[in-house]
Amino acid sequence: MYGQRSYRKFLRSTREILRIVYRVLVSPIVLLSRAFSWLVEVIETWWKERRLVNLLWGLPAVVLGGVTVYFALGHEADSRFVRAARYARRGDDLLKSGEYQTASLLLGRAVSLNPADNAAAFSLAKACSGAGDGSRALAILDRLAPPNGIGDPDAHLWRAKTILSRSNIGESDLQAAESHLLNALKVRTSDSEANALLGELYFQTQLFDLAAQRLGQAVEEHPGYLLMFAKAVSLTGNSLRARSLAESAESHFRRLTETDPRNLQARLQLADSLFFMERFDESLEVLKRGLETFPDEQSLKNAAANVLVRWSDTLNNGSLVHRQEKLTKLTSALAFNPNELLVFDRLNRLFLISDDVRQAGKSHLQQNITDGIAVAMSHLILGTIADSGSVESVFHLERAYEEFPSASVIINNLAWAISHSESPDLERALDLMNGVIQRDDGSNPAYTAQFQDTRGQILIALKRWREAISDLESALNGIGDKNSAHQGLAQAYDAIGLPEIAEQHRRKTTTVEQNL
């Protein structure tokens, strides 16, 4: 009995448990199906109430929404860095084509999108510089390549190049350029361009050892610097190596010239290499061939005149044959460059000895005047070699002055001639010299001294002693012939009552005469 009851109880409990299990398993499905049917009813009701006319009127808003979503997704897909790279590429293209304003706009955007892109920032600085916005370029470069710190090597290099390309470079500029180049080399130790520029800078400042050291590291990639390297090595005393380097330079430039006969710089460098090795005839030949291609190219003519002058310098002045050869070369140089003062200087020296060469030279210069060749220089030389103050001298120098009213050497000689003529016009001579000295920039100290000497002598003639002393004393160290200056000073010091100093100058005059 007890067992039967227990059995029934067990069955009831089992049924109850099964019912609970059933409810637990089935209830969610039932609830979900009820919720779903509710949702279907709601949607059905919603759909029945819809008016398609509302949708039709709403279509423009749907289209606008679609377009907005399209651009929003496009924005997400286009990353900042991808955009920055696109702007940088386009900006660089514009920079190369010289459209600086637009390039700076686009590169500015590239940098604002990706401030870590130093290459774009550097291009931006270049674009700003090209567009004339120097302050912005400098602001960027100060960040990229600070003057007193190590930064981006390209930016340092560019800053150095910009400084070195200026027309008037002072000591501080050279120091700044050197500092930038050294900073660039600290980051990229074997940067050949930086080495080349640094070598050039040292060469220009006559630090030939350092120049040779830097150029030696640059010439492999920049063979254009071979000749400068050869010159630097030569100036450090290693002539043999210099010769070898000059030969390498010759081969390099000859190859360039043969590849492209219109490559003017290569031709000039080839001629210079040959000139350096004192192969004057070959150098001249290279330049003449260049003139066949570029008949009006003044740089070729100037180089040819220079070669001829230097070539003439190698000839002995004592031999008549050599003097005649000198004359031939100098007159040829005059034909190449009628304004070359070296020619004037060498012809003057040549004509110091009165002989057949002088006569032949005079005839040649007169022929030049007749033929209309190098008229001003011919008049200048004829006026200079004629007796000082003679009518002939004054005439030729006046003509030269008419041709070149701003040529300081001509004015100097004219002033000298008219102050030493039979009826000297000292006031005009002084006016002329005042103008010359005012314009003189002091770039050629020998000429500056010569001008002061001339004015000093004019002032002596005008008895303006104190001013004359000032000029002549300034001139004394720079002029070759000091005799007349000492004489003038002796006269001036006598006049102002200082006979001791005058006597000392007179003694110097005697010494000079004895040395002569």
Added chain:
Amino acid sequence: MAALTVVGIGFLPLSYWHIAHLLNKPHYQFLFLLPVAVWMLALDITTAEDDSSGDLWGHVLGLAVLITGLAGLTVAAWYWSPWLAAVSLMFAGAGLVSAREGWPGFRRVFPLWAFFWIIVPLPFGLDEDLIVRLRALTTRISSSVLDQLGVFHDSYANIIELPGKPLFIADACSGIHSLYVLLAAALFLAAYLRRSLMHAVLLLVSTFLLVLVENTLRIVLVAVLWTHQSDFSTGWKHEFLGILLFVVSMALVLSTDQLLAFLLPNKMPSLRNLYYRVRWGIVPEAAVRPKRSSARSSPVPAWLVNATTGLVAFFPVVGLGQLFRMPESPPPLIAELYDDFRLKEFGRESMPDEIDGFRLESYDTVDRVFGDPLGQASQQWKYRSGLVSVMISVDYPYTGVHDLCECYSAMGWHISDRSVVSEEVLREQKYAGVDGPVGVGHLERETFGGGLLLFNLIDQAGHTEALIKALARGDADQRASRRLESFGSESSASNAKSEPVPPWIQFQMFARTSGPPDRELQHRLTQFFLTARQRLKTAILSELGSDLSSE
């Protein structure tokens, strides 16, 4: 209606001031259409079923709101705050209707009441902040779209710069004008068509987004057309484009309303129904909330009617008090915008070729859209000395004194230091040609270097002023509290000085350097500005025929 009129009388003087101030802002001039809109909405109310019954608590709450409105009006009258009066008017209106007609009565007028909120601008100058944010947002979105369209440009702060064409995103382009009009239109539409609250909210949000799209489209179109050699950034073309896009936007608001009408159910599904349906499988009748039976409604107690009537009588009294508190001269209902104000072109020769080592390089004239913060027109002389470039500019017209630092800030410059240097200090520092205060800003910008900005403005009578808002109002974070504290200072401040004669003309000098200018350069540039300014001021006043030109 009579009670409403009595309450309205109490608000009259302050309301005039409020409406006049609003109408002086270009983006609120659509309020001229307000009476028509109100009439249309009011018409709808009068034709509605009359149901004056309501529960007691609705009436009591209404009375409380009416008291709040009266208190607000009293404070507004005492401190002469037209904005507070406008808010109080809204409270008083709602309170009066609720107190007299209960909650059902208020529900009937709710659309009209909600629409009326358009006369209440955002407080504490938040609408100005909204303008600034909208400008920046519009610029960013436009820039992104231009990028996707392949139009190369630069974008910073509020500027989209195209090759050869900087586009300053002015108020007119930032969408603030059309935003207010279109929001008002959307609100009217929702109220007039008695849309559901959900519908109205979604329509307002959509309209806000629509305005962003409209103004982005305007900028993008101007930029794209510029790349095709067609300039729509100024003049009638710009105006035409603006009107066209506004009309399209208005049509799109209507279209959005229709779309929402299609999408949203006529009656929102009830969660209660969902519960019963899921729990029991059916929605029993008993589960549906029964309508309030009329048995629960009770007649309005007499004390409440009397209290309401008594309270209404106080409004005209406060209105009368306003007559003694109001400023002497009421503002004009329509301020002059001076959009046709022009100066003759002074030309390059009007300035010397060299000033203190700075050489004149160029002279330019610039035309911009009306409302542009840099002035609708400018005449600019550009000088240079080495790496320092200097621009002297005369910008006009401005309706008030203008903070130029904000413009440069909006152009991406960081203002590291700003100040207004008084005339006395300038004289002490031995400057020549001193005439009024000068605003000074020290500027910095990544990849641009440094800059020095000097500026001030003159009105038509030659009076000089300079303003830097940040200094006048304090830190931006503290702005709201400062504005609260400054309640009441408005009336006394406005009458303290002699009335200016607008439009104002701005003189500015912007010097660019690679880094911060040193003290010597600052001194040199300040003198440069004063010299140039003196010369230009004389020329301008001479042209305007001012008596001060001879001084």
